[in-house]
Amino acid sequence: MLGACFESDDIFLILAQTACSRYSATQYMKILGIETSCDETAICFVEAEGIFGSDFRFQILGNALYSQIAIHAPWGGVFPNLAKREHAKNLVPLLERVLSTARLQTRGESLTVPTKAELEAILSREPELFEMLETFLKTHVKPWIDAIAVTAGPGLEPALWVGVNFARALSLLWNVPIIAVNHLEGHIAMAGMNGDRIVKFEFPALALIISGGHTEIDLVREWPRFETIGGTRDDAVGEAFDKVARMLGIPYPGGAELSKLSAKARQYGIVTKEKLPRPMLREDNFDFSFSGLKSAVRRIVDDRTLNDDEKMAIALEFENAVADVLATKMTRAAEEYSAKALLVGGGVSANAFIKQRLAESLDIPVLAPPAELATDNALMIALAGYFHALKYEFANPATLRANGNLRLGTPL
Ligand code: KG4
Ligand code: ZN
DSSP states (O other): OOGGGTTOHHHHHHHHHHHHHHOOTTOOEEEEEEEOSSSEEEEEEEEEEEOTTSSEEEEEEEEEEEEOHHHHGGGTSOOHHHHHHHHHHHHHHHHHHHHHHTTOOOOOOOOOHHHHHHHHHHTTTOHHHHHHHHHHHTTOOOOOOSEEEEEEESSOHHHHHHHHHHHHHHHHHHTOOEEEEEHHHHHHHTTTEETTEEOOOOSSEEEEEEOSSOEEEEEESSTTOOEEEEEBSSOOHHHHHHHHHHHTTOOSSOHHHHHHHHHHHHHHTOOOSSOOOOTTTTSSSSOBOOHHHHHHHHHHHTTOOOOHHHHHHHHHHHHHHHHHHHHHHHHHHHHHTTOSEEEEESGGGGOHHHHHHHHHHOSSOEEOOOGGGTSSOSHHHHHHHHHHHHTTOOBOTTTOOOOTTOOTTOOO
């Protein structure tokens, strides 16, 4: 039984080697993805086969996501400990839903005493989750899965820990290896998604991550290896969108709604006389700064009651400013690094105007996920995990840690 040896590195090696012996370069695998880095609790069960950027296809066997947005919205941001509590409450129901969609609900069995003690130790900070898992086990046996992929960072650390500990518990119960996934890599893995495939493209590629918490450019010579060449010095793009949206009276997270206002202004030709800056546009680097842009909006908005047309016009000018900066910097980066494709990911990659501007400015394929898969989800974690499993890159469940500041390119 694996349980008794869970803390042992030897057993971790045996587990990983068993997994290795099952896999080859393009092996068909079933992966369970778990995402809890921020305010979405998500679980996805996929089967996948192929190589990233070449022949790759997948099928979603079960997928469930619970968004906590409504819970955090009144505070205008995400409360880490509230997010943690909600994740702990929702993981087991979501897992049940995923397994039942995948028709994997069967009779279960009770925990043996040593396994129960070990599970309790792993989930000592999530006692409610432990109790739910124990009940779950009475009606479910181990599904056929090859590995569990879990977001290990970056994100809100208390929230990340819940997913990591849940993955460690399932790994122990089901005797399957864990893949620790960088959340940002998950976003980028979705860039070329087209139906049940990732489209073919050539390396070196550039990755542009534009999310609520991160904005950075990475050079990707091969998948999944990243070299960061630039990033924001202050606010992330999504953060700036959300803060400006709030100034215009749009509740958190307002990025998508702000973009709708901007699209209306574009459609009706409504413009503002007040021009916003394009920060760091001409600087000879690949860094960004969005907090000055946000403050410039605040200066326009403060002490004024804006009518609907004025709000639309400011939304438009703001979105134009962001798009100008991103398109200009990415065009230069693509030239400098002779990139053959741009992979865009993160919540803001749902923004149709920004995608359009990037596609018009760059003369290489610009790949972005379908809008509904641009924001946080567990499919991206399962798929990113699959590519690590192909390379036999598994985490040691005994030593796996959540890391809120995890950087892209840091080995896990
Ligand atoms: O990647 P994500 O789901 O969470 C993080 O990992 O941060 O990104 C969420 C961010 C939020 O800031 C949200 O306002 C923004 O993505 N977002 C958008 C759009 N859709 C989502 N920003 C601009 N335009 C959109 N259409
Ligand atoms: Zn994200």
